[in-house]
Amino acid sequence: MQNMVILGATGSIGASTLSVITQNPDKYAVYALVANASVDKMLALCLAHQPVFAHMVDQQAAIKLKLALPSSSKTIVTSTPEELTALVTHSDVDTVMAAIVGAAGLVPTFAAVKAGKRVLLANKEALVMSGELFMQTAKASGATILPVDSEHNAIFQCMPQAVQNNLGFCDIASEGISHILLTGSGGPFLTTDLTILPNVTPDQACNHPNWSMGRKISVDSASMMNKGLEYIEARWLFNTTPEQLKVVIHPQSVIHSMVQYKDGSVLAQMGNPDMRTPIAHCMSYPQRISAGVEPLDFFKVGQLSFLEPDFNRFPCLKLAIEACQQGQEATTVLNAANEIAVEAFLQGRIKFTDIAVVNEQCLVSVNRSALKSIEDIIALDSDARQLALSKIKALG
Numbered sequence: 001m002q003n004m005v006i007l008g009a010t011g012s013i014g015a016s017t018l019s020v021i022t023q024n025p026d027k028y029a030v031y032a033l034v035a036n037a038s039v040d041k042m043l044a045l046c047l048a049h050q051p052v053f054a055h056m057v058d059q060q061a062a063i064k065l066k067l068a069l070p071s072s073s074k075t076i077v078t079s080t081p082e083e084l085t086a087l088v089t090h091s092d093v094d095t096v097m098a099a100i101v102g103a104a105g106l107v108p109t110f111a112a113v114k115a116g117k118r119v120l121l122a123n124k125e126a127l128v129m130s131g132e133l134f135m136q137t138a139k140a141s142g143a144t145i146l147p148v149d150s151e152h153n154a155i156f157q158c159m160p161q162a163v164q165n166n167l168g169f170c171d172i173a174s175e176g177i178s179h180i181l182l183t184g185s186g187g188p189f190l191t192t193d194l195t196i197l198p199n200v201t202p203d204q205a206c207n208h209p210n211w212s213m214g215r216k217i218s219v220d221s222a223s224m225m226n227k228g229l230e231y232i233e234a235r236w237l238f239n240t241t242p243e244q245l246k247v248v249i250h251p252q253s254v255i256h257s258m259v260q261y262k263d264g265s266v267l268a269q270m271g272n273p274d275m276r277t278p279i280a281h282c283m284s285y286p287q288r289i290s291a292g293v294e295p296l297d298f299f300k301v302g303q304l305s306f307l308e309p310d311f312n313r314f315p316c317l318k319l320a321i322e323a324c325q326q327g328q329e330a331t332t333v334l335n336a337a338n339e340i341a342v343e344a345f346l347q348g349r350i351k352f353t354d355i356a357v358v359n360e361q362c363l364v365s366v367n368r369s370a371l372k373s374i375e376d377i378i379a380l381d382s383d384a385r386q387l388a389l390s391k392i393k394a395l396g
Protein backbone atom coordinates (compact mmCIF):
# COMPACT_ATOMS: atom_id res chain seq x y z
CA MET A 1 0.00 0.00 0.00
CA GLN A 2 1.40 3.42 -0.99
CA ASN A 3 0.42 6.33 1.24
CA MET A 4 -0.08 9.39 -0.95
CA VAL A 5 -0.15 13.15 -0.50
CA ILE A 6 -1.90 15.01 -3.32
CA LEU A 7 -0.73 18.61 -3.74
CA GLY A 8 -3.36 20.37 -5.87
CA ALA A 9 -6.07 17.85 -4.98
CA THR A 10 -8.97 20.09 -6.10
CA GLY A 11 -7.52 20.65 -9.58
CA SER A 12 -7.65 18.75 -12.83
CA ILE A 13 -4.61 16.55 -12.12
CA GLY A 14 -5.83 16.08 -8.55
CA ALA A 15 -9.16 14.74 -9.86
CA SER A 16 -7.46 12.37 -12.30
CA THR A 17 -5.14 11.10 -9.57
CA LEU A 18 -8.02 10.44 -7.20
CA SER A 19 -9.85 8.64 -10.01
CA VAL A 20 -6.87 6.26 -10.46
CA ILE A 21 -6.67 5.74 -6.68
CA THR A 22 -10.40 4.92 -6.54
CA GLN A 23 -9.89 2.24 -9.17
CA ASN A 24 -7.00 0.69 -7.25
CA PRO A 25 -8.05 0.87 -3.57
CA ASP A 26 -5.90 -2.14 -2.61
CA LYS A 27 -2.71 -0.31 -3.72
CA TYR A 28 -3.09 3.35 -2.68
CA ALA A 29 -4.30 5.24 0.37
CA VAL A 30 -4.91 8.98 0.59
CA TYR A 31 -2.81 10.35 3.46
CA ALA A 32 -3.32 14.07 2.75
CA LEU A 33 -5.13 16.35 0.33
CA VAL A 34 -3.76 19.85 -0.26
CA ALA A 35 -5.40 22.85 -1.99
CA ASN A 36 -5.53 26.61 -1.77
CA ALA A 37 -9.06 27.92 -1.16
CA SER A 38 -11.68 25.67 -2.84
CA VAL A 39 -13.58 24.68 0.30
CA ASP A 40 -16.58 23.01 -1.33
CA LYS A 41 -14.42 20.84 -3.57
CA MET A 42 -12.15 19.93 -0.66
CA LEU A 43 -15.12 19.06 1.55
CA ALA A 44 -16.47 16.69 -1.11
CA LEU A 45 -13.03 15.08 -1.50
CA CYS A 46 -12.65 14.65 2.28
CA LEU A 47 -16.03 12.94 2.50
CA ALA A 48 -15.19 10.64 -0.40
CA HIS A 49 -11.56 9.77 0.47
CA GLN A 50 -11.31 10.37 4.24
CA PRO A 51 -7.69 11.56 4.26
CA VAL A 52 -5.76 11.73 7.53
CA PHE A 53 -5.05 15.41 6.74
CA ALA A 54 -6.70 18.10 4.62
CA HIS A 55 -4.53 21.17 4.14
CA MET A 56 -5.86 24.52 2.88
CA VAL A 57 -3.20 27.17 2.22
CA ASP A 58 -5.81 29.90 2.68
CA GLN A 59 -6.46 30.19 6.42
CA GLN A 60 -10.08 31.34 6.09
CA ALA A 61 -10.73 28.36 3.83
CA ALA A 62 -9.23 26.05 6.45
CA ILE A 63 -11.55 27.48 9.11
CA LYS A 64 -14.58 27.03 6.82
CA LEU A 65 -13.55 23.46 6.04
CA LYS A 66 -13.20 22.60 9.73
CA LEU A 67 -16.71 23.94 10.37
CA ALA A 68 -18.17 22.13 7.37
CA LEU A 69 -16.75 18.67 8.12
CA PRO A 70 -19.16 16.44 10.03
CA SER A 71 -18.26 15.85 13.69
CA SER A 72 -17.76 12.15 12.87
CA SER A 73 -14.92 13.00 10.42
CA LYS A 74 -11.43 11.97 11.55
CA THR A 75 -9.71 14.26 9.00
CA ILE A 76 -7.39 16.82 10.62
CA VAL A 77 -7.44 20.24 8.91
CA THR A 78 -4.15 22.16 8.72
CA SER A 79 -3.12 25.46 7.15
CA THR A 80 0.34 26.81 8.02
CA PRO A 81 3.40 26.45 5.75
CA GLU A 82 5.16 24.48 8.52
CA GLU A 83 2.25 22.04 8.71
CA LEU A 84 2.40 21.60 4.94
CA THR A 85 6.11 20.77 5.06
CA ALA A 86 5.45 18.35 7.92
CA LEU A 87 2.75 16.60 5.84
CA VAL A 88 4.80 16.02 2.72
CA THR A 89 7.90 14.93 4.62
CA HIS A 90 6.12 12.68 7.16
CA SER A 91 7.64 9.23 7.51
CA ASP A 92 4.22 7.62 6.82
CA VAL A 93 4.20 9.19 3.33
CA ASP A 94 5.58 7.21 0.38
CA THR A 95 4.45 9.22 -2.63
CA VAL A 96 3.71 12.87 -3.31
CA MET A 97 1.71 13.93 -6.37
CA ALA A 98 3.03 17.45 -7.10
CA ALA A 99 0.10 19.10 -8.90
CA ILE A 100 -0.23 22.60 -7.47
CA VAL A 101 -0.32 25.04 -10.37
CA GLY A 102 2.54 27.50 -10.81
CA ALA A 103 5.38 28.71 -8.61
CA ALA A 104 3.22 28.08 -5.53
CA GLY A 105 4.05 24.41 -5.97
CA LEU A 106 7.80 24.87 -5.63
CA VAL A 107 8.24 24.88 -1.84
CA PRO A 108 6.14 21.79 -0.94
CA THR A 109 7.40 19.89 -3.99
CA PHE A 110 11.00 20.71 -3.13
CA ALA A 111 10.39 19.65 0.49
CA ALA A 112 9.20 16.25 -0.76
CA VAL A 113 12.29 15.93 -2.96
CA LYS A 114 14.58 16.87 -0.09
CA ALA A 115 12.88 14.26 2.10
CA GLY A 116 13.65 11.55 -0.47
CA LYS A 117 10.04 10.81 -1.39
CA ARG A 118 8.70 9.28 -4.57
CA VAL A 119 7.62 12.48 -6.32
CA LEU A 120 5.16 12.34 -9.22
CA LEU A 121 5.88 15.63 -10.95
CA ALA A 122 3.07 17.46 -12.75
CA ASN A 123 4.05 20.94 -11.49
CA LYS A 124 6.43 21.75 -14.37
CA GLU A 125 6.92 25.31 -13.08
CA ALA A 126 8.92 23.94 -10.12
CA LEU A 127 11.45 22.43 -12.51
CA VAL A 128 11.47 25.51 -14.76
CA MET A 129 12.39 27.62 -11.73
CA SER A 130 14.81 25.33 -9.96
CA GLY A 131 15.79 22.55 -12.40
CA GLU A 132 19.46 22.23 -11.55
CA LEU A 133 18.99 22.42 -7.78
CA PHE A 134 15.90 20.19 -7.98
CA MET A 135 17.68 17.34 -9.77
CA GLN A 136 20.82 17.66 -7.63
CA THR A 137 18.68 17.56 -4.47
CA ALA A 138 16.83 14.48 -5.72
CA LYS A 139 20.13 12.75 -6.36
CA ALA A 140 21.45 13.63 -2.90
CA SER A 141 18.27 12.60 -1.03
CA GLY A 142 17.53 9.49 -3.11
CA ALA A 143 14.12 10.85 -4.13
CA THR A 144 12.55 9.16 -7.15
CA ILE A 145 11.23 11.68 -9.67
CA LEU A 146 8.63 10.38 -12.11
CA PRO A 147 7.39 12.72 -14.87
CA VAL A 148 3.59 13.07 -14.98
CA ASP A 149 3.47 15.72 -17.71
CA SER A 150 2.17 13.70 -20.67
CA GLU A 151 5.10 14.51 -23.00
CA HIS A 152 7.80 13.84 -20.42
CA ASN A 153 6.06 10.70 -19.31
CA ALA A 154 5.97 9.61 -22.97
CA ILE A 155 9.67 10.39 -23.42
CA PHE A 156 10.46 8.53 -20.18
CA GLN A 157 8.55 5.48 -21.45
CA CYS A 158 10.52 5.57 -24.74
CA MET A 159 13.89 5.78 -22.96
CA PRO A 160 16.17 2.85 -22.14
CA GLN A 161 16.35 1.66 -18.52
CA ALA A 162 19.73 3.38 -17.97
CA VAL A 163 18.13 6.76 -18.65
CA GLN A 164 15.03 5.99 -16.57
CA ASN A 165 17.31 5.11 -13.66
CA ASN A 166 19.41 8.25 -13.92
CA LEU A 167 17.04 11.16 -14.61
CA GLY A 168 18.75 14.52 -14.65
CA PHE A 169 22.24 13.05 -15.05
CA CYS A 170 21.84 10.68 -18.00
CA ASP A 171 23.90 10.90 -21.19
CA ILE A 172 21.30 10.18 -23.85
CA ALA A 173 23.84 10.26 -26.70
CA SER A 174 25.74 7.35 -25.15
CA GLU A 175 22.43 5.43 -25.09
CA GLY A 176 22.19 5.78 -28.89
CA ILE A 177 19.67 8.63 -28.85
CA SER A 178 19.95 11.44 -31.39
CA HIS A 179 16.87 13.55 -30.54
CA ILE A 180 13.88 13.93 -28.31
CA LEU A 181 10.80 15.02 -30.28
CA LEU A 182 8.59 17.01 -27.92
CA THR A 183 5.10 17.12 -29.41
CA GLY A 184 2.53 19.86 -28.86
CA SER A 185 -0.97 20.29 -30.23
CA GLY A 186 -0.58 23.96 -31.17
CA GLY A 187 -3.66 24.69 -29.04
CA PRO A 188 -6.92 26.36 -30.06
CA PHE A 189 -5.24 29.09 -32.18
CA LEU A 190 -3.06 26.93 -34.42
CA THR A 191 -4.82 28.16 -37.56
CA THR A 192 -6.57 31.31 -36.28
CA ASP A 193 -6.01 34.39 -38.44
CA LEU A 194 -3.17 36.34 -36.78
CA THR A 195 -5.15 39.59 -36.95
CA ILE A 196 -7.81 38.05 -34.67
CA LEU A 197 -5.40 36.90 -31.93
CA PRO A 198 -5.34 40.22 -30.01
CA ASN A 199 -9.11 39.96 -29.52
CA VAL A 200 -9.53 36.33 -28.42
CA THR A 201 -11.29 35.83 -25.07
CA PRO A 202 -10.10 33.84 -22.04
CA ASP A 203 -12.80 31.23 -22.71
CA GLN A 204 -11.61 30.81 -26.30
CA ALA A 205 -8.01 30.47 -25.09
CA CYS A 206 -9.05 27.85 -22.51
CA ASN A 207 -10.96 25.82 -25.09
CA HIS A 208 -8.18 23.31 -25.77
CA PRO A 209 -8.90 21.04 -28.75
CA ASN A 210 -7.87 17.79 -27.01
CA TRP A 211 -7.22 18.13 -23.28
CA SER A 212 -9.40 19.20 -20.36
CA MET A 213 -7.11 21.12 -17.97
CA GLY A 214 -6.91 24.01 -15.51
CA ARG A 215 -7.15 27.55 -16.92
CA LYS A 216 -3.51 28.59 -16.47
CA ILE A 217 -2.04 25.65 -18.38
CA SER A 218 -4.81 25.96 -20.99
CA VAL A 219 -3.78 29.56 -21.75
CA ASP A 220 -0.14 28.40 -21.84
CA SER A 221 -1.11 25.78 -24.44
CA ALA A 222 -2.82 28.46 -26.52
CA SER A 223 0.34 30.62 -26.54
CA MET A 224 2.60 27.54 -26.71
CA MET A 225 4.33 28.84 -23.60
CA ASN A 226 3.34 25.42 -22.24
CA LYS A 227 5.61 23.81 -24.82
CA GLY A 228 8.32 26.29 -23.89
CA LEU A 229 8.01 25.39 -20.21
CA GLU A 230 8.05 21.73 -21.23
CA TYR A 231 11.20 22.31 -23.30
CA ILE A 232 12.91 23.57 -20.14
CA GLU A 233 11.39 20.73 -18.11
CA ALA A 234 12.78 18.18 -20.61
CA ARG A 235 16.19 19.85 -20.53
CA TRP A 236 16.47 19.12 -16.80
CA LEU A 237 14.85 15.70 -16.71
CA PHE A 238 16.80 14.27 -19.64
CA ASN A 239 19.96 16.40 -19.38
CA THR A 240 19.72 17.53 -23.01
CA THR A 241 21.68 19.91 -25.19
CA PRO A 242 19.75 22.28 -27.52
CA GLU A 243 20.57 19.99 -30.45
CA GLN A 244 18.95 17.03 -28.69
CA LEU A 245 15.55 18.66 -28.17
CA LYS A 246 13.09 19.51 -31.00
CA VAL A 247 9.49 20.71 -30.84
CA VAL A 248 7.00 19.20 -33.29
CA ILE A 249 3.38 20.31 -33.65
CA HIS A 250 1.05 17.32 -33.71
CA PRO A 251 -2.53 18.64 -33.63
CA GLN A 252 -4.24 15.34 -32.67
CA SER A 253 -2.37 14.81 -29.33
CA VAL A 254 -2.33 11.05 -29.89
CA ILE A 255 1.46 10.73 -29.94
CA HIS A 256 2.53 12.23 -26.63
CA SER A 257 6.22 12.56 -27.66
CA MET A 258 8.95 10.52 -29.31
CA VAL A 259 12.59 9.51 -29.02
CA GLN A 260 14.69 9.20 -32.16
CA TYR A 261 17.64 6.79 -32.06
CA LYS A 262 20.82 6.97 -34.15
CA ASP A 263 19.94 3.77 -36.06
CA GLY A 264 16.85 5.52 -37.48
CA SER A 265 14.32 4.05 -35.02
CA VAL A 266 11.72 6.40 -33.58
CA LEU A 267 9.91 5.24 -30.44
CA ALA A 268 6.61 6.96 -29.70
CA GLN A 269 4.21 6.64 -26.79
CA MET A 270 0.56 6.98 -27.82
CA GLY A 271 -2.82 6.95 -26.20
CA ASN A 272 -6.03 8.90 -25.86
CA PRO A 273 -5.44 12.36 -24.41
CA ASP A 274 -6.33 11.45 -20.81
CA MET A 275 -3.97 12.31 -17.95
CA ARG A 276 -4.99 9.19 -16.04
CA THR A 277 -2.61 7.24 -18.31
CA PRO A 278 0.64 9.03 -17.34
CA ILE A 279 -0.58 9.38 -13.74
CA ALA A 280 -1.26 5.63 -13.46
CA HIS A 281 2.10 4.92 -15.09
CA CYS A 282 3.91 7.04 -12.49
CA MET A 283 1.88 5.65 -9.59
CA SER A 284 2.60 2.04 -10.47
CA TYR A 285 6.04 2.30 -12.14
CA PRO A 286 7.65 -0.09 -12.98
CA GLN A 287 4.42 -2.13 -12.92
CA ARG A 288 1.19 -1.24 -14.76
CA ILE A 289 -2.30 -0.72 -13.35
CA SER A 290 -5.73 0.05 -14.82
CA ALA A 291 -6.39 3.74 -15.31
CA GLY A 292 -9.99 3.64 -16.55
CA VAL A 293 -8.90 5.08 -19.90
CA GLU A 294 -10.60 4.06 -23.16
CA PRO A 295 -8.26 2.07 -25.41
CA LEU A 296 -6.96 4.06 -28.37
CA ASP A 297 -9.00 3.33 -31.50
CA PHE A 298 -6.78 3.97 -34.55
CA PHE A 299 -9.76 3.79 -36.92
CA LYS A 300 -11.41 6.67 -35.04
CA VAL A 301 -8.14 8.65 -35.02
CA GLY A 302 -7.76 8.26 -38.78
CA GLN A 303 -4.85 10.61 -39.43
CA LEU A 304 -1.78 11.82 -37.57
CA SER A 305 -0.15 15.02 -38.82
CA PHE A 306 2.96 17.03 -37.99
CA LEU A 307 4.04 20.66 -38.49
CA GLU A 308 7.00 22.86 -37.68
CA PRO A 309 6.24 25.54 -35.04
CA ASP A 310 5.86 29.10 -36.33
CA PHE A 311 7.62 31.49 -33.91
CA ASN A 312 5.76 34.44 -35.42
CA ARG A 313 2.47 32.91 -34.26
CA PHE A 314 3.95 31.54 -31.03
CA PRO A 315 6.58 34.05 -29.75
CA CYS A 316 6.37 32.63 -26.21
CA LEU A 317 7.82 29.33 -27.42
CA LYS A 318 10.83 31.15 -28.87
CA LEU A 319 11.29 33.16 -25.65
CA ALA A 320 11.30 29.98 -23.55
CA ILE A 321 13.84 28.22 -25.78
CA GLU A 322 16.09 31.29 -25.60
CA ALA A 323 15.66 31.54 -21.83
CA CYS A 324 16.58 27.87 -21.50
CA GLN A 325 19.84 28.60 -23.33
CA GLN A 326 20.50 31.61 -21.05
CA GLY A 327 20.06 29.58 -17.86
CA GLN A 328 18.18 29.20 -14.62
CA GLU A 329 17.82 32.92 -13.82
CA ALA A 330 16.20 33.61 -17.20
CA THR A 331 13.76 30.70 -16.93
CA THR A 332 12.74 31.74 -13.40
CA VAL A 333 12.05 35.30 -14.60
CA LEU A 334 10.14 34.12 -17.67
CA ASN A 335 7.99 31.76 -15.60
CA ALA A 336 7.10 34.46 -13.08
CA ALA A 337 6.33 37.04 -15.76
CA ASN A 338 4.17 34.53 -17.61
CA GLU A 339 2.15 33.64 -14.49
CA ILE A 340 1.39 37.31 -13.88
CA ALA A 341 0.60 37.97 -17.55
CA VAL A 342 -1.67 34.92 -17.88
CA GLU A 343 -3.57 35.91 -14.73
CA ALA A 344 -3.99 39.45 -16.13
CA PHE A 345 -5.28 38.02 -19.41
CA LEU A 346 -7.72 35.71 -17.59
CA GLN A 347 -8.99 38.75 -15.65
CA GLY A 348 -9.51 40.70 -18.89
CA ARG A 349 -6.80 43.26 -18.05
CA ILE A 350 -4.53 42.59 -21.05
CA LYS A 351 -4.88 41.11 -24.53
CA PHE A 352 -3.82 37.56 -25.34
CA THR A 353 -0.98 38.88 -27.50
CA ASP A 354 0.24 41.07 -24.60
CA ILE A 355 1.30 37.93 -22.72
CA ALA A 356 4.32 37.58 -25.02
CA VAL A 357 5.01 41.32 -24.83
CA VAL A 358 5.16 41.29 -21.01
CA ASN A 359 7.23 38.11 -20.99
CA GLU A 360 9.79 39.52 -23.41
CA GLN A 361 10.06 42.87 -21.60
CA CYS A 362 10.69 41.10 -18.28
CA LEU A 363 13.19 38.68 -19.75
CA VAL A 364 15.39 41.47 -21.08
CA SER A 365 15.18 43.83 -18.13
CA VAL A 366 15.09 41.92 -14.85
CA ASN A 367 18.12 42.17 -12.60
CA ARG A 368 19.55 38.66 -12.40
CA SER A 369 21.95 37.26 -9.86
CA ALA A 370 23.31 33.75 -9.31
CA LEU A 371 20.79 31.33 -7.82
CA LYS A 372 22.28 29.10 -5.14
CA SER A 373 19.25 28.21 -3.04
CA ILE A 374 15.47 27.96 -3.12
CA GLU A 375 15.38 31.25 -1.20
CA ASP A 376 17.36 32.95 -4.00
CA ILE A 377 14.95 31.54 -6.57
CA ILE A 378 11.90 32.72 -4.63
CA ALA A 379 13.41 36.21 -4.28
CA LEU A 380 14.05 36.43 -8.05
CA ASP A 381 10.55 35.10 -8.75
CA SER A 382 9.13 37.83 -6.54
CA ASP A 383 11.15 40.60 -8.24
CA ALA A 384 10.10 39.38 -11.68
CA ARG A 385 6.43 39.41 -10.61
CA GLN A 386 6.74 43.04 -9.53
CA LEU A 387 8.39 43.91 -12.81
CA ALA A 388 5.65 42.12 -14.79
CA LEU A 389 2.96 44.02 -12.88
CA SER A 390 4.67 47.33 -13.72
CA LYS A 391 4.91 46.33 -17.40
CA ILE A 392 1.21 45.47 -17.43
CA LYS A 393 0.38 48.84 -15.86
CA ALA A 394 2.47 50.58 -18.52
CA LEU A 395 0.50 48.78 -21.26
CA GLY A 396 -2.52 50.74 -20.04
Ligand SMILES: NC(=O)C1=CN([C@@H]2O[C@H](COP(=O)(O)OP(=O)(O)OC[C@H]3O[C@@H](n4cnc5c(N)ncnc54)[C@H](OP(=O)(O)O)[C@@H]3O)[C@@H](O)[C@H]2O)C=CC1
Residues within 6 Å of the ligand: 007, 008, 009, 010, 011, 012, 013, 014, 034, 035, 036, 037, 038, 039, 057, 098, 099, 100, 101, 102, 104, 122, 123, 124, 125, 148, 149, 150, 211, 212, 213, 214, 215, 216, 217, 275
Ligand atom coordinates in the same frame (compact mmCIF):
# COMPACT_ATOMS: atom_id res chain seq x y z
N1 LIG B 1 -4.21 19.54 -16.20
C1 LIG B 1 -3.39 18.82 -16.93
O1 LIG B 1 -3.84 17.99 -17.75
C2 LIG B 1 -1.92 18.96 -16.76
C3 LIG B 1 -1.37 19.76 -15.79
N2 LIG B 1 -0.02 19.82 -15.62
C4 LIG B 1 0.53 20.66 -14.57
O2 LIG B 1 -0.05 20.27 -13.33
C5 LIG B 1 -0.22 21.42 -12.48
C6 LIG B 1 -1.69 21.50 -12.10
O3 LIG B 1 -2.45 21.76 -13.24
P1 LIG B 1 -4.05 21.66 -13.22
O4 LIG B 1 -4.46 20.47 -12.41
O5 LIG B 1 -4.49 21.76 -14.62
O6 LIG B 1 -4.44 23.00 -12.45
P2 LIG B 1 -5.82 23.40 -11.79
O7 LIG B 1 -5.96 24.86 -11.94
O8 LIG B 1 -6.91 22.52 -12.28
O9 LIG B 1 -5.59 23.04 -10.24
C7 LIG B 1 -4.65 23.75 -9.49
C8 LIG B 1 -4.54 23.18 -8.10
O10 LIG B 1 -3.52 23.89 -7.41
C9 LIG B 1 -4.08 24.42 -6.20
N3 LIG B 1 -3.43 25.67 -5.87
C10 LIG B 1 -3.45 26.82 -6.57
N4 LIG B 1 -2.72 27.77 -5.93
C11 LIG B 1 -2.25 27.20 -4.82
C12 LIG B 1 -1.46 27.65 -3.73
N5 LIG B 1 -1.02 28.92 -3.66
N6 LIG B 1 -1.15 26.78 -2.75
C13 LIG B 1 -1.62 25.51 -2.78
N7 LIG B 1 -2.39 25.02 -3.78
C14 LIG B 1 -2.70 25.86 -4.77
C15 LIG B 1 -5.56 24.60 -6.50
O11 LIG B 1 -6.30 24.72 -5.29
P3 LIG B 1 -7.69 25.55 -5.26
O12 LIG B 1 -8.66 24.73 -6.04
O13 LIG B 1 -8.02 25.63 -3.82
O14 LIG B 1 -7.40 26.87 -5.90
C16 LIG B 1 -5.82 23.33 -7.29
O15 LIG B 1 -5.93 22.24 -6.42
C17 LIG B 1 0.28 22.62 -13.30
O16 LIG B 1 1.62 22.88 -12.95
C18 LIG B 1 0.21 22.14 -14.73
O17 LIG B 1 1.15 22.77 -15.57
C19 LIG B 1 0.85 19.11 -16.41
C20 LIG B 1 0.36 18.32 -17.39
C21 LIG B 1 -1.04 18.18 -17.68
Ligand SMILES: CC(=O)[C@@H](O)[C@H](O)COP(=O)(O)O
Residues within 6 Å of the ligand: 149, 150, 151, 183, 184, 185, 186, 187, 211, 217, 220, 221, 222, 226, 227, 275
Ligand atom coordinates in the same frame (compact mmCIF):
# COMPACT_ATOMS: atom_id res chain seq x y z
C1 LIG C 1 -1.74 17.06 -21.00
C2 LIG C 1 -0.48 17.77 -21.00
O1 LIG C 1 0.57 17.22 -20.74
C3 LIG C 1 -0.48 19.18 -21.37
O2 LIG C 1 0.74 19.80 -21.02
C4 LIG C 1 -0.72 19.21 -22.85
O3 LIG C 1 0.43 18.82 -23.47
C5 LIG C 1 -1.18 20.52 -23.31
O4 LIG C 1 -1.33 20.51 -24.68
P1 LIG C 1 -0.36 21.26 -25.68
O5 LIG C 1 0.41 20.21 -26.37
O6 LIG C 1 -1.35 21.97 -26.54
O7 LIG C 1 0.49 22.19 -24.89
Ligand SMILES: [Mn+2]
Residues within 6 Å of the ligand: 149, 150, 151, 230
Ligand atom coordinates in the same frame (compact mmCIF):
# COMPACT_ATOMS: atom_id res chain seq x y z
MN1 LIG D 1 2.24 18.48 -21.20
